[in-house]
Amino acid sequence: MKDLPLAKVYQLLEPGPVVLLATASKGHDNLMAMSWHMMVEFEPPLIACIVSNGDYSFAALKATKECVIALPALELASKVVEIGNCSGREVDKFKRFGLTPVPAARVKPKLVAECFANLECRVVDTHLVNKFNLFVLEVLKAWSDPAQKNPKTIHHCGFGSFAVDGKRIKLKSRMP
Amino acid sequence: MKDLPLAKVYQLLEPGPVVLLATASKGHDNLMAMSWHMMVEFEPPLIACIVSNGDYSFAALKATKECVIALPALELASKVVEIGNCSGREVDKFKRFGLTPVPAARVKPKLVAECFANLECRVVDTHLVNKFNLFVLEVLKAWSDPAQKNPKTIHHCGFGSFAVDGKRIKLKSRMP
Numbered sequence: 001m002k003d004l005p006l007a008k009v010y011q012l013l014e015p016g017p018v019v020l021l022a023t024a025s026k027g028h029d030n031l032m033a034m035s036w037h038m039m040v041e042f043e044p045p046l047i048a049c050i051v052s053n054g055d056y057s058f059a060a061l062k063a064t065k066e067c068v069i070a071l072p073a074l075e076l077a078s079k080v081v082e083i084g085n086c087s088g089r090e091v092d093k094f095k096r097f098g099l100t101p102v103p104a105a106r107v108k109p110k111l112v113a114e115c116f117a118n119l120e121c122r123v124v125d126t127h128l129v130n131k132f133n134l135f136v137l138e139v140l141k142a143w144s145d146p147a148q149k150n151p152k153t154i155h156h157c158g159f160g161s162f163a164v165d166g167k168r169i170k171l172k173s174r175m176p
Numbered sequence: 177m178k179d180l181p182l183a184k185v186y187q188l189l190e191p192g193p194v195v196l197l198a199t200a201s202k203g204h205d206n207l208m209a210m211s212w213h214m215m216v217e218f219e220p221p222l223i224a225c226i227v228s229n230g231d232y233s234f235a236a237l238k239a240t241k242e243c244v245i246a247l248p249a250l251e252l253a254s255k256v257v258e259i260g261n262c263s264g265r266e267v268d269k270f271k272r273f274g275l276t277p278v279p280a281a282r283v284k285p286k287l288v289a290e291c292f293a294n295l296e297c298r299v300v301d302t303h304l305v306n307k308f309n310l311f312v313l314e315v316l317k318a319w320s321d322p323a324q325k326n327p328k329t330i331h332h333c334g335f336g337s338f339a340v341d342g343k344r345i346k347l348k349s350r351m352p
Contacts, residue, residue: 008334014211015331015339016192033351035190038214040226040308048224048310050216074345081347127303132216132312134224136304152342155191155331158184160349163191166328166342171257173336175209 001102004117004142009045010176012071012117013037017153018080018162021051022068022101022109025060029101029110031093032057033084035156037069042176045139047121053133056088061135065123066107069137070115073151074164081160106140116148177278180293180318185221186352188247188293189213193329194256194338197227198244198277198285201236205277205286207269208233209260211332213245218352221315223297229309232264237311241299242283245313246291249327250340257336282316292324 013019021034032055040046047069051058061067072080079097086093094101094110101110104120111118120143125136154162189195197210208231216222223245227234237243248256255273262269270277270286277286280296287294296319301312330338 011334014192015333016190016211035192036215038224038226039212040310046308048214048308050214077345078347081349085348085350125304125307128301128312131301132222132224134216134312136308136310153339154345155341156351157191157344158187158352160347160351162345162347163329163341164343164345165331165339167340168333169253169330169338169340171254171336171338172261173257174261175336176334 001118001143002146004144006045006139006142007043009119009139009142010039010042013039013047015153016155017071018156020070020072020080020083020112020115021057022070022112023057023060023064024109025064029094030057030060030088031083033080040136046124047137047139049135049137050133051135058133061123062129064108066109067121067137068104068107068109068111069119069121070112071117071153072115073148074154076114077154077162111143116145116151118143177294177319178322180320182221182315182318183219185295185315185318186215186218189215189223191329192331193247194332196246196248196256196259196288196291197233198246198288199233199236199240200285201240205270206233206236206264207259209256216312222300223313223315225311225313226309227311234309237299238305240284242285243297243313244280244283244285244287245295245297246288247293247329248291249324250330252290253330253338287319292321292327294319
């Protein structure tokens, strides 16, 4: 995996892909599928996300204030859904779904080797955690897999229906 | 336009499309393009979004606590980019881009007739506005245009590059 400049992180999350959220608590590495996230700032990249307090990952994220956001391409779609269908309370998801945990540089949760990008994050704001389960994260370090060219992401439309990235269009925007 | 059940709103925003944000302040209807938004709760639907304090819409949203989120399909992509390229300080965007403002039921900002869905929203939390420009909205009323079947949304990937919705896949998810 290769360094990804922090200034480019927003280009990964702004299009709204389903991602995996990796946490680690008491020696237990876990994964969940997540669609409720958004960019908050370009650089340093800030991300907001919702992790339900019913999810096993919630306690780990709240306690350790660290996570990895991993971006799966279309090829991993069925594993992503299966990850969302079970709980870390019962399942070692890395093992069950044959995903490879890779030590991160700045945080304890693991990178997911099969994902085309991985973002090492720490929680920087918890004001809205109790009210909305809303965490604000800062990306400390970002990685991309140069072997995965033009990965197609998936976008959840409810009940297991996903829109897959289609064609790219280019328009004259003044915006980053 | 037809009533859209509030319980279905998340299916529109969870996939991460570019949307238009309509505000109204001192008799001035305005529009901006927005990609930094996420779902916060299913029902009543809550949405978080970032509106930069440099944007003309910021003051209107902060003062009136009302907006409309309008969802444009691919056909409107070039107008969406043009809307993002100019400011409401100088331009009447509805007029300039030939979009039709339609009175909303519960809020003063206008619906956009050409969009395939419109969400009438009020601001319900401002704790993170000063720190992150982050607003939490509640959707009070939602509309869909039954004439627009299977609209394809666009997802911003930076500098005017957009991923258009491609094929749909269906996997066995236990998640809504």
